[in-house]
Amino acid sequence: MQPTSSMKEEFLQKWQMGLQIYRPLIDNTSVSERMKAIKLSADVAMASLRRGTTCWSRALIQKTATEDNFLVRQMLSGIKAETLINKKLPKVMCHRKIVRRSKKILRRRKSRSAIEEVAAKARKLVNKKTQGLRNVVPGGEFMSNDVLLIQETLDYIVSLQTQVNVMRSIVDAAEAGSER
C-alpha cells in the first residue's frame, strides 16, 4: 500500500491547521523553535489521520501531548482529544534481569544439541531485532505480540512515507519560490 493522494491531502490540511495555531506565537523565534513547531504539528497531523485506530498513532499523540498539550487539544477536535490524551496505555512490563536469570537457569538444565543451539541463537537474534523495532515504532513497548507489532509497523511506514512526501514537496516548492 503506497501513500495515496487523498491521504496526502488530508495530511496537508491537518498540518496546515496545526501550523495556523503556531503562527501567532512564532514571529521572530529561533530556528529550533520553528522546527519543533513544524515537526510536532506534522506528527500530530500524521497520527490523527488514523483517528485513534492504531496503537502507534495513539502513542504518538500522547508523546506530543507531553510536549505541547495545547496544540494537541486544538488540533484534535473535542472528545477524541480528551480520551486520547488521558488514556494510559497498558505497558508490557518485563523485568529483564529476572527474565534473564530464569532463562540462564533453564538453559543449564536443558540438554544441548547442535541444532537446538543454532535455533536458539537464531531466535535470540530475532527477539533482539523485534525489541529494536519496538524501540523505533512509537508505542512499540505496548504491543504485546509480534503480529500486532508488524501490523503497526506497516501502517506506520505508510504514514511516514506520506509525511515525507508531502513535506518534501512543500520544501522543494518553497525553495523554488524563494530562488525565483
Add this chain to the structure above:
Amino acid sequence: MMMNGGEATEAELFLNCDDMSVLERQRVQLNYHQYHHPGFEPTLPCFFPNSSKMNVGEVDSFLPSAGLDLPEIYGELHGDARISVSPGNITTEFGNSKKRKFGCVDTETKVCNEKKKMMMMMDREVAVEEEEEEKSKVTEQCTRSIMKMKNKAKKEQNSCSNDSSKVTKDSQRTDYIHVRARRGQATDSHSIAERARREKISGRMKFLQDLVPGCEKITGKAGMLDEIINYVQSLQRQVEFLSMKLATVSPRLDFNIDDIFSKEVVSAPMMNLPNTVMPPHMMVNSGYPHDMVNSGYVHFNPMQQVVTSSDPLSCFNNGQSATMWDSEVQNLYTV
C-alpha cells in the same frame, strides 16, 4: 493469484485494525453482523459429522436466542455467541479475541489454519464501508479454502462426547472455532496455534518486503527486521531534516500555499520525467545559502539518495493531481 488478491484485501483489513477492547470489538461486529445478516441460519452437521447429538441440539436451541443472550454476554469479557464453522456460515461468524481463540483451541482439537486466518480477519473488521466489498471477496475465498480443508482434513481423533459436558457448560460463555489440522501435521493444539501465528507473521513480513525498498533478496526474519528498522529510522530522520529545512526557509511559517502550488504546477512536468529524480536533490545541494543547514546537510545526503530512488519524486505524479490538489487547497484557504 487468488490468494494474493486475498492477501491484499487482508492487509487492508488489518491496516484498519485496532486493539480496541474486546467488548468494543464484539459490539461492533455484532452490530455489523446483525445489520448485514439478519437471516442467521445455523448449519452445523455438514462440517462436523461426528459431533454428538447433544452438541447439535445445544447449538440449535442456543442460537435462536443469541440475540437475547447478547447483553449477558457483554458482561463477560469472553462472551460471544457460539457458532461453529460451516461453509455457508462463515460470513456470520462472530468475532473472538485472539486470546480467547487460543484458549478454546485447547478444548477443541480440530484446527484449520487458513480458516483461522479468515476468521482473524473478520475479528479485526470494524464496520467500515470500504470493507464490505472486500468482505465478499474474502468470504468467497474463505469458502473455497474451507472446501480445500475438508478434502484435506484428517478424521478427528477425539470424540466430541468427552468434551460435550465441557461444551455445554461453556457454551453459553465461550465461543469455539472449530478448526481442523492440515494433513500430515501435528494436531497438538499448541503447535497448531503457533503455526497459525507464524504464518500470520510471515504473511505480514511479505507486505513489509513490498513496502521497504531493496528487500527482495533478504530472506531471514532477522535481516528483514534489520532493514525495516533502518528504513523507519531513515524516514524519521528525513522528517526531522525536512522540518528543519522548512523552518529555515520560511521565517514566518507561512508557506504561501497558493504561490507554492502555482509554481508547482508549472514545474510539475519537469518532475514527471524519470531522469529528473536527481535535480531537486542537486538544487538543494548547490544553491543553499544557510550555514546552519549546510553542516547537517552532508550528513543527510546519502539518506536522501536512498529515498529519492524509491519514492515517487513528488506527490504530483501527474499534472492532473497537482491541479486537483491546488483547487482543493484553495478551497481550504477561502474558508
